[in-house]
Amino acid sequence: MYDLAIIWDWIAFSVRWLHVITAMAWIGASFFFIALDLGLRPAAQMPKGCHGEEWQVHGGGFYHIQKYLVAPENMPSHLVWHKWQSYMTWVSGAALLMIVYWVGGELFLIDPSKMDLSLWQAILISGGSLTIGWLAYDQLCKSPLGERPTVLMLVLFGILVFMSWAYNQIFTGRAALLHLGAFTATIMTANVFFQIMPNQRIVVKDLQEGRKPDPKYGKIAKLRSTHNNYLTLPVVFLMLSNHYPLAFATEYSWIIASLIFLTGVTIRHYFNTMHATGKGPHWTWAVTVLLMVVIAWLSTARAGETYDEASTRDLTRYEQQFAAAPGFEEATNVVIGNCSMCHAREPSWTNILWAPKGVYLETPADIARHAEQIYVQAGLSEAMPPPNAIEMDAEARASIVAWVRAAKRATEVAQVSN
Numbered sequence: 001m002y003d004l005a006i007i008w009d010w011i012a013f014s015v016r017w018l019h020v021i022t023a024m025a026w027i028g029a030s031f032f033f034i035a036l037d038l039g040l041r042p043a044a045q046m047p048k049g050c051h052g053e054e055w056q057v058h059g060g061g062f063y064h065i066q067k068y069l070v071a072p073e074n075m076p077s078h079l080v081w082h083k084w085q086s087y088m089t090w091v092s093g094a095a096l097l098m099i100v101y102w103v104g105g106e107l108f109l110i111d112p113s114k115m116d117l118s119l120w121q122a123i124l125i126s127g128g129s130l131t132i133g134w135l136a137y138d139q140l141c142k143s144p145l146g147e148r149p150t151v152l153m154l155v156l157f158g159i160l161v162f163m164s165w166a167y168n169q170i171f172t173g174r175a176a177l178l179h180l181g182a183f184t185a186t187i188m189t190a191n192v193f194f195q196i197m198p199n200q201r202i203v204v205k206d207l208q209e210g211r212k213p214d215p216k217y218g219k220i221a222k223l224r225s226t227h228n229n230y231l232t233l234p235v236v237f238l239m240l241s242n243h244y245p246l247a248f249a250t251e252y253s254w255i256i257a258s259l260i261f262l263t264g265v266t267i268r269h270y271f272n273t274m275h276a277t278g279k280g281p282h283w284t285w286a287v288t289v290l291l292m293v294v295i296a297w298l299s300t301a302r303a304g305e306t307y308d309e310a311s312t313r314d315l316t317r318y319e320q321q322f323a324a325a326p327g328f329e330e331a332t333n334v335v336i337g338n339c340s341m342c343h344a345r346e347p348s349w350t351n352i353l354w355a356p357k358g359v360y361l362e363t364p365a366d367i368a369r370h371a372e373q374i375y376v377q378a379g380l381s382e383a384m385p386p387p388n389a390i391e392m393d394a395e396a397r398a399s400i401v402a403w404v405r406a407a408k409r410a411t412e413v414a415q416v417s418n
Helices: 004-039 084-102 119-142 149-170 173-208 216-243 253-277 283-298 307-312 317-323 328-339 364-369 371-380 394-417
Strands: 050-058 061-068
Touching: 004 061, 004 084, 004 216, 004 253, 004 371, 084 119, 084 173, 119 149, 119 173, 149 173, 149 216, 149 253, 173 216, 173 253, 216 253, 253 283, 307 364, 317 364, 317 394, 328 364, 328 371, 328 394, 364 371, 371 394
Parallel strands: none
Antiparallel strands: 050 061
């Protein structure tokens, strides 16, 4: 019995859950410390070396927080290091990338209409681009541009725009935006792992051994932390984008992603200023709304194969194993009759502009390509189609299950024979 799809979906769901939990912890801690740092105020009778303090109330208790620019006269024996949130967010995100876009690369990563890649080539580009991106960014920060933060931020934005365009020339629209998010998140976590934390350890060690810390380490950490601050919100958008074809299934998805980085700047600038001064610059919201209006307009542009192109193109090797299986014709008729009114390049269902999740189910090639998703969503479960849209009977669902299982059995037999 072919139930590996169920197991794999639950593995993906569990890892995604972990990724969301750790991301919430990382982003929450980051936002808290940014607000805390910008809200510190000088006060009378502060301890020697204390830069500022703040009183907060939460959960029925009062908290008195003090910040030392270097360190207190007597170093505490216990320090809480906020690092695991960043590391586990990246690790869980990398695992999810491998599960969804590497193992499922034939479906979610490779777009034959853009570039004819084998699975291993696509995976190499996927993983390699993340590594190269960090190395290039790190060298820029260590170059003379590191002394000119504004210019460096503009260069970084230019790199992100280029990567947005480049990913869109290679991968599916969904994978392109997700990879841009992973590219950015890798830079953020690497900042913590390779720069912020090691430099902080050097400072702590110097203090513990009675040496005066070099202020350059704090300056380095400040630069990298500032970048992380402004990149956080765009990364969240890009990680959510795979659920919204309006973001990724358009000709201008790479421009949409680029503009999202600008909204990250405007939104964070408002809150950073508000935390520091008690009043934020309201013009930033006007700019943000204007950018989102442009993004919404760009999202209406069509992209990808037309129906005629999709119905005449050759099937990929992945698709052929399902198209050649017994029961494919019957399953195709079932899917087209029950699903294609929404899952079409130009949906006929009222108020649907794009096919849900960007999944098209209107040609035999489409159905073969999405066989495993159809199997889980409309065969084993009754998740699709929505019950208030169309009632799909048990016999129709059984035909889908029989077809996919037959395809899997045939594949297993072929592998044993070889």
